[in-house]
Amino acid sequence: MSAMAGPRSKPSLRQRLGALRNLPPFLREIWGTSRALTGASLGLRLLRALMPIATLYIGKLIIDEAVRLVGAGLHFDALGAAWRSGGLDRLGGLLALEFALAIASDLSGRLVSYCDALLSERFTNATSIRLMEHAATLDLEDFEDADLQDKLDRARRQTMGRMNLMSQLFGQAQDLVTVLAFAAGLLLYAPWLIVLLAIALVPAFVGEAHFNALDYTLNFAWTPERRQLEYLRQMGASVETAKEVKIFNLNRFFIARFRQLSDKFYLANKALAGKRAFWGTLLAALGTLGYYVAYAYIAWRTVKGDFSIGDLTFLAGSFRRLRQLLEGLLVGFSQVAGQALYLDDLYSFFAVRPEIVSRPDAIAVPQPIARGFAFENVGFRYPDAPRWALRGLDFELRAGEVLALVGENGAGKTTLVKLLARLYDPDEGRILLDGRDLREYALEDLRANIGVIFQDFVRYHLTAGENIGVGQVDAMDDRARIEAAARRAGADAVVATLPLGYDQLVGRRFKTGIDLSGGQWQKIAIARAYMRDAQVMILDEPTAALDARSEFEVFQRFRELSGGRTAVLISHRFSSVRMADRILVLAAGRLEAAGTHEQLLAQGGRYAELFELQAAGYR
Numbered sequence: 216m217s218a219m220a221g222p223r224s225k226p227s228l229r230q231r232l233g234a235l236r237n238l239p240p241f242l243r244e245i246w247g248t249s250r251a252l253t254g255a256s257l258g259l260r261l262l263r264a265l266m267p268i269a270t271l272y273i274g275k276l277i278i279d280e281a282v283r284l285v286g287a288g289l290h291f292d293a294l295g296a297a298w299r300s301g302g303l304d305r306l307g308g309l310l311a312l313e314f315a316l317a318i319a320s321d322l323s324g325r326l327v328s329y330c331d332a333l334l335s336e337r338f339t340n341a342t343s344i345r346l347m348e349h350a351a352t353l354d355l356e357d358f359e360d361a362d363l364q365d366k367l368d369r370a371r372r373q374t375m376g377r378m379n380l381m382s383q384l385f386g387q388a389q390d391l392v393t394v395l396a397f398a399a400g401l402l403l404y405a406p407w408l409i410v411l412l413a414i415a416l417v418p419a420f421v422g423e424a425h426f427n428a429l430d431y432t433l434n435f436a437w438t439p440e441r442r443q444l445e446y447l448r449q450m451g452a453s454v455e456t457a458k459e460v461k462i463f464n465l466n467r468f469f470i471a472r473f474r475q476l477s478d479k480f481y482l483a484n485k486a487l488a489g490k491r492a493f494w495g496t497l498l499a500a501l502g503t504l505g506y507y508v509a510y511a512y513i514a515w516r517t518v519k520g521d522f523s524i525g526d527l528t529f530l531a532g533s534f535r536r537l538r539q540l541l542e543g544l545l546v547g548f549s550q551v552a553g554q555a556l557y558l559d560d561l562y563s564f565f566a567v568r569p570e571i572v573s574r575p576d577a578i579a580v581p582q583p584i585a586r587g588f589a590f591e592n593v594g595f596r597y598p599d600a601p602r603w604a605l606r607g608l609d610f611e612l613r614a615g616e617v618l619a620l621v622g623e624n625g626a627g628k629t630t631l632v633k634l635l636a637r638l639y640d641p642d643e644g645r646i647l648l649d650g651r652d653l654r655e656y657a658l659e660d661l662r663a664n665i666g667v668i669f670q671d672f673v674r675y676h677l678t679a680g681e682n683i684g685v686g687q688v689d690a691m692d693d694r695a696r697i698e699a700a701a702r703r704a705g706a707d708a709v710v711a712t713l714p715l716g717y718d719q720l721v722g723r724r725f726k727t728g729i730d731l732s733g734g735q736w737q738k739i740a741i742a743r744a745y746m747r748d749a750q751v752m753i754l755d756e757p758t759a760a761l762d763a764r765s766e767f768e769v770f771q772r773f774r775e776l777s778g779g780r781t782a783v784l785i786s787h788r789f790s791s792v793r794m795a796d797r798i799l800v801l802a803a804g805r806l807e808a809a810g811t812h813e814q815l816l817a818q819g820g821r822y823a824e825l826f827e828l829q830a831a832g833y834r
């Protein structure tokens with residue numbers, strides 16, 4: 216397991232406040248998701264913001280009225296008589312008003328939840344789609360970078376977790392309006408109490424802000440471990456791995472590793488939560504103290520006769536609410552600042568820019584390709600790799616030629632193919648297509664003209680027809696084309712064995728799926744290559760699981776059907792390789808020899824040696 220990520224230092228106050236700059240774009244996106252829902256949610260909240268003070272004030276009026284009635288010395292024996300006398304009219308009216316307010320408050324609360332739920336679902340979906348769209352633009356190299364994977368992981372979590380940020384922000388705005396209303400009310404009675412309240416709350420706020428930052432740091436520093444946990448969980452419990460896990464009895468190994476890692480994470484979290492609870496309680500007590508000092512003061516003024524009983528309840532109530540609200544606002548503010556830090560992750564993922572892009576003046580790939588590809592002193596090195604994967608490559612891939620690549624594992628065959636398809640750009644030298652650098656061509660057009668099936672092709676858990684159709688998505692519904700591609704690859708026989716034929720779901724992931732053998736999957740994948748009417752076809756060892764006859768047939772048919780197409784084949788089987796027009800021998804990233812099968816055998820180098828080895832096995 217990799218070394219622990221070095222602890223990242225706590226984000227500074229400036230960083231935290233700086234993260235608040237993420238809020239305006241965040242709000243803009245929410246607004247853009249649905250103006251109607253955002254407007255409704257905000258409007259309802261504004262209404263709700265004024266309800267608490269209205270309720271409390273009516274409560275005060277009710278008490279004052281009741282006290283007045285008692286003081287007036289009126290005596291009623293029966294409710295009916297009292298009602299008819301009209302003496303209770305005002306009290307009744309006030310009670311009815313308070314009742315209406317209570318109903319309105321409940322109703323608007325539910326409506327707000329409803330709007331928020333709809334809005335959050337839509338926003339989460341929109342962000343997920345944006346995430347997928349952006350990920351699609353990134354370079355393969357980006358994906359292979361562990362840092363980017365961490366970032367993607369955090370960004371993915373953000374799409375899920377950020378919605379309470381929205382509710383929180385809106386809630387904050389609502390509370391702020393309520394606070395202003397209460398503060399205006401209190402200002403009329405006892406202005407300096409508000410100051411007292413604010414001072415009493417500052418320590419709690421600072422504490423919250425501090426712990427939120429620690430929380431973020433912890434979560435940030437643990438991203439690689441969290442991904443490992445996720446990985447272990449998957450390894451320990453998935454169809455893809457179940458077979459091997461059982462045979463090697465790996466479950467205990469995975470579980471032990473999971474436990475070890477998750478325990479460490481748990482302990483770190485627990486320590487932080489403990490400290491947070493302790494300091495939180497202490498600091499909140501200060502706020503409570505402020506409240507009771509104020510309460511005592513109001514009680515004293517009431518006893519002195521400055522305030523009525525109604526005033527006392529109104530003030531005490533306002534005060535209690537104001538304290539809760541201010542505390543909530545301050546704590547909420549620091550939480551929002553904390554969450555805005557997480558938004559940083561989302562936005563920094565969106566800020567990753569691909570390097571492999573089309574130039575503005577990009578040109579179209581020639582139809583047909585006239586001369587072919589030329590590698591000129593091409594070198595490529597994977598980021599942070601100790602040695603070059605390919606170096607000093609000089610060769611041509613002529614239009615219409617079938618070229619085979621051979622070489623031992625790790626020689627660089629796949630890397631060469633990736634360069635040809637512009638999944639990477641060379642670090643040294645250049646690759647020309649009909650005399651112009653590959654980088655001058657429009658990327659999409661280039662990819663549309665090259666059909667590649669890699670050795671680790673994807674097994675889509677879709678229908679058999681769709682598995683072939685993905686080779687040319689815009690022809691996904693063209694059944695005749697799919698069938699023709701299947702025939703060319705010998706996949707039609709595979710499909711014929713499926714109960715639902717081309718409509719059969721394949722793979723084990725879903726209930727109705729039927730799994731295929733390794734070779735059957737490969738035939739389907741090869742059909743995918745035929746689906747695409749590409750000028751250049753590349754088969755990177757997708758035939759390894761085919762039996763010898765099938766592979767021979769696949770390549771022979773490939774030769775016959777390629778109809779003047781340029782092709783690159785990678786195979787470890789010489790029976791297939793020898794069918795190529797020309798063979799390149801790669802060794803440790805360098806081009807060692809090139810020629811036809813016969814020429815290379817005559818040279819007696821590595822090719823002859825490997826050929827002899829394989830041939831000897833059959834004698």
Ligand SMILES: Nc1ncnc2c1ncn2[C@@H]1O[C@H](COP(=O)(O)OP(=O)(O)OP(=O)(O)O)[C@@H](O)[C@H]1O
Pocket residue numbers: 359597598600604622623624625626627628629630631
């Ligand atoms: N994504 C990657 N990141 C870093 N290094 C890589 C990556 N892919 C391949 N390499 C390294 O580049 C070298 C060439 O690998 P490549 O996959 O091109 O070999 P290959 O000839 O296709 O091998 P095989 O016959 O096993 O498929 C190897 O040393 C490998 O370790």
